[in-house]
Amino acid sequence: MISIEPVAAPGAPLARRNPVAKVAAALVFSFILLATLDPVAPAIAIALELALLPLFGIRYRVLARRALPLLLSAAGILVTLVLFAADRSGRVLLDAGPVLVTTGVLLTALGLVLRVFAVALPGVIVFATTDPTDLADALVQNAKAPARFAIGALAAFRLVPLLGQEWQMISMARRARGVDAGRNPVAKLRLFTSTAFALLVGAIRRGTRLAVAMDARGFDAGTPRTVARRQSFTRADALLIAGSIVLAGAALTASVLAGTFRPLIG
Amino acid sequence: MGGVLLRGFGWRHAGRRAWAVRGVDLRVEDGERVLLLGPSGAGKSTLLSALAGLLPEDSGEQEGTVEIDGLDPRKGRERVGIVFQDPETQLVMARSGDDVAFGLENRGVPTDEIWPRVDEALRRVGFPYSRDRDTAALSGGEQQRLALAGALALRPGLLLLDEPTANLDPAGATLVRQAVAGALDADTTLILVEHRVAEALPLVDRVVVLEPGGGVRADGPPEAVFAAHGATLAAEGVWVPGHPVTPRPATAAAGDLLLADDRLGLPPRLGPTDLAVRAGEALAVRGPNGAGKSTLALLLGGLLRPGTGRVTASAELAGSDHRAPPHRWRAPALAGRIGSVFQDPEHQFVTGTVFDELALGPRRTGQPEAAVKDTVAGLLERLRLTRLAAANPYTLSGGEARRLSVATALATAPRLLICDEPTFGQDRRTWQELVDLFADLRDAGHGVVAVTHDADFVTALADRTVTLKRTPDGSR
Secondary structure, rough: OOOOOOOOOOOOOOOOOOOHHHHHHHHHHHHHHHEEEHHHOHHHHEEEEEEEHHHHHHHOOOOOOOOHHHHHHHHHHHHHHHOOOOOOOOEEEEOOOOOEEEEEHHHHHHHHHHHHHHHHHHHHHHHHHHHHHHHHHHHHHHHHHHHHHHHHHHHHHHOHHHHHHHHHHHHHHHHHHOOOOOOOOHHEEEEEEEEHHHHHHHHHHHHHHHHHHHOOOOOOOOOOOOOOOOOOOOOOHHHHHHHHHHHHHHHHHHHHHOOOOOOOOO | OOOOEEEEEEEEOOOOOOOOOEEEEEEEEEOEEEEOOOOOOOHHHHHHHHHOOOOOHHHHEEEEEEEOOOOOOOOOOHHHEEEEEOOOOOOOOOOOHHHHHHHHHHHHOOOOHHHHHHHHHHHHOOOOOOOEEEHHHHHHHHHHHHHHHHHHHHOOEEEEOOOOOOOOOOOHHHHHHHHHHHOOOOOOEEEOOOHHHHHHHHHHOOEEEEOOOOOOEEOOOHHHHHHHHHHHHHHHHOOOOOOOOOOOOOOOOOOEEEEEEEEEOOOOOOEEEEEEEOEEEEEEEOOOOOHHHHHHHHHHHOOOOOEEEOOOOOEEHHHHHHOOOOHHHHHHHHHHHHHEOOOOOOHHOOOOOHHHHHHHHHHHOHHHHHHHHHHHHHHHHHHOHHOOEEEEEEHHHHHHHHHHHHHHHHHHOEEEEEEEEEOOOOOOOHHHHHHHHHHHHOOOEEEEEOOOOOHHHHHHHHEEEEEEEOOOOOOO
């Protein structure tokens, strides 16, 4: 389960930036990096990301915990590619029956793993330093997103942690009713489906009640909305986005200069 | 401001044959405090929704008129505030202060006025924390007070309360009622739906009783209304003061041991607890919020693996599984021996009709179809659900859903029945039926364990009470 609570020191210079600016900077940075398939550009990008981490107020140990699902998927990619990739070029490193590891295979796998990290880390950093309420506020005030969408999503989001408890309760209630799957995989799948359905029914009912309560407090009633918490988009926020373009560009330039640049298209 | 005028008002939800409420003529002046009563199904909640402007024109059919200060409620929404029953689905924001501010933002209140009004509303309901308090960390009673602050911050002329304390423990409910009493301005009109009349009376000066078939049955000062209609209302399920319930003490001494706990616990939710349950005994488990009562019920019911200690079932209860603890039993075997009734009935529903819901347990435990039909028919009759046999369990009212959830646990005739807050929010009639049902079970030699906050229920039924203490670190 990926946690969504912010974990950073809130006063850190980049953590304080406008949430919309942070999201935009992360998106731009990731998109630019997608342009190349080589391992050098993402390696440089990761180094830059890690170097900037203290400015976001995140400690390395906290990031490692947050990025654990990423580490696991990276390990998965590495193993899969090493075992199954069609490209068996380069010097043979290990030849153990069906397992044939060559430098070419290893380089491709490494490139892919680095790309996954370089592209995903900015997102991890943004969500580790951003309060969901602030993000919704900034989306409405600075990105002109409709409040109906941003605040509505925020309210729905608040009900998500309840789903875990709910799943547990429904499973236990089913067991109490004499319903279990034992070792039969088909019965397991059916039980899973019907539990998921009960969870969905419950979620829809709760969502409906929440919508009525929001309606009763005048949400989306056509009156122009004011804001209790001001979010401002300053020059520093613009600089953050510009900075991320420059840094991602630098990583690409370095890979071109090193001669490893392999464009995604062409 | 907040006068209400209803003339021949009726509402039928789209797709329903019966009118939810019909033929209501009612006038409520500014500043009046009205308790709205009626047996379940009389349309009280629908009427409140109509007054709050929460029934869109395309969602049903309307008869007559409803006006707030001469306006259609759908157009005069800023005059009305409403607090519902369920605390969990009324709060919108993560921080308490932001949640109160939410309504003010929606109404376009200028930013520099918002926070003073938020602070004032929080103060009026006696909210004990700062604005930054996480709304998910609040107790149910605190969440309801916050919801009340959210409604009051909008300075409504008419405040509608739809059973705001039905889901709360007694201490939390008292604080919410005190908050309502202390927070109302003299010219705020109040309409309260609440079937626990004794608790509601200090807040109101007028009682209106809706007739289930349509119209208003009675309207006037509380003493006059209850003198004329008290007995009828009590029989219909309203908790009218002065109409005591029938206690059901045990007729015989408790029998053999069914289940024994030795240092049973699940840290941090429940500290080590020793407990014994006997056949022919009704045991009440009480204790403050966070003491782990619900966790204990799940552990006794064989639904959770214990963190400390163990549950030992007697040879008589365990049958062929006497070497394994209940949480290791297969589900059909468990359902035939220990029945569990959950706090939220809807968690327990598995099938599409009331009939199938009751037939599920007997079928899983291998009863022949003819015996299943007999069992189901008997339970339907006993719990007044016969006419709902083909209905979807999710469409039942609160009382019906509770009766069905108890009936499903009884369908497999378990020796031991574990219930978590079985009487929460129930009207007097269902309440008395539950007491009688549990008492009959006990007198027939079954063991009954009820986790409950309900002192009346304990008095009426329990032979023995165990009180849990809050775990030392206070966490759940």
